[in-house]
Amino acid sequence: MMVLHESCSDPSLPFFFSFLFLFFFSFLSFPPLFCLFFFLLLKFLYFFTFLFSSFSR
Numbered sequence: 001m002m003v004l005h006e007s008c009s010d011p012s013l014p015f016f017f018s019f020l021f022l023f024f025f026s027f028l029s030f031p032p033l034f035c036l037f038f039f040l041l042l043k044f045l046y047f048f049t050f051l052f053s054s055f056s057r
Contacts, residue, residue: 023037
């Protein structure tokens with residue numbers, strides 16, 4: 001229970017859940033939109049790894 005509370009205090013967590021909800025909703029309602037979300041997710045992950053590598057240097 002304590003671990004759950006710790007993760008809930010993370011400000012990026014609600015954003016992640018809302019994004020996940022939109023992701024599944026778009027998959028159910030409109031498959032091309034799902035592809036777009038998947039593409040955006042890949043771009044976001046690529047950007048995040050690029051940011052992380054620039055910070056670690």
